[in-house]
Amino acid sequence: MQEVQITVIDASGTAQELAFPTGMGLSLMEALKSAGYPVEAVCGGMALCATCRVEWQEGTVSEPTDAELDMLDTLPDQQPTSRLGCQIRLESLTDGQAILRLNPSKKD
């Protein structure tokens, strides 16, 4: 099975390297949830809630769609690195690896 290696830096700054299988059509949001990270994903992956937001640090990834950019644009603290995890397919990580930070401004 093909895998991608993702280094996830959580809100407290702790980094963890995780391997996720590709080829199953999983989104990054689903992968992070399955790994036990507190990703609410209120809208279930429709680019409507931004609770799956991450800050992209490293690694090639697909370009954001209009729907994703529209949502990011409404946030008070959007960064150039901001992405919605639900809009990223693991298959689009063509380097096979990535580094990302979970949205640190998230409460609770």
Added chain:
Amino acid sequence: MLETDVCIIGAGPVGLFAVFELGLLRLKAYVMDTLPVVGGQLAEIYPKKPIYDIPGYPSILAGDLIDRLMEQIAPFQPGFGLGQKVVGLEAVEGGRWKVQSENGEVVLAGAVVIAGGLGCFEPRKPDLPGLAALEGRGVTYMIRDPEVFRGRRVVLAGGGDSALDWTLQLAEIAGDLTLVHRNSSFRGAPESAARVQALADAGRLRLLTSTALVSLEANAAGNLSSVTVQTQGQPAWSLEADDLIPLYGLTPQLGPIADWGLALDASAIQVQTDNFQTSVPGIFAIGDINTYPGKLKLILSGFHEAALMAHGAYRHIHGGAKPSFKYTTVTGVSGL
């Protein structure tokens, strides 16, 4: 003080349908929501999306479903406390409950139904030092009555549809109006964006794009006096203002519900599935806010929960008496 048979916290689809099920048992409901509108997630997150799993509707827009629910419950004349965030829930004499909102609205009820969904919709806030201290002293997140801004110096911040729409509305009302947007252009609603641009060109408002909010300043009385902004590549400057309205959308937060002493499981309220009562008799929880074995967060499931809850609430209010079960085809729907 308002008195009612049942106080429903949350005006999402499940809270609204609960009015109907309670009404069939001749229980009067008062519905409170922190949002100024009814509809919960359907109104706030996806009003224009079609839903495909509402029985009897092969497809219905979320906003239309809410309109239909309002029509369906109208005969029962529910009371509505919109824009009321419920913060307090306490037992009072006579086995009744006192429900209290942040603004001080108090409702006395024989039973309480928490239909709080994913929690209170709360505004997304910009990260600015001293912001909290100025909330209610010039900083507002939801516009209920635009007239309160008449003649005032208002700064709106945000780039979404609601920021554009309110800019257009307030252009007629505010004494001096500025729209601050972090990006260089507006992505949504090209028509509104063009109208905002036209008003800016005509000198009717100040449009600051590629501009960030930097800090807030207060006067001696502790009210907002100016907003410091910075446009990319330029020095920061202060804009005199009476009001700052950050409009960055809303996001649900469990909020006060967590403090009411109810048994929780990962921020959902535990209920028993015969009547959807919580660990506290007289308090029920239905819809996305509850959890039980096999729970599905679906509108359909919430509707089912509302029907069983209504029978449970009836028994609670009527000292254990069982309501008579009748089909609506037999009784029709007569108002309260």
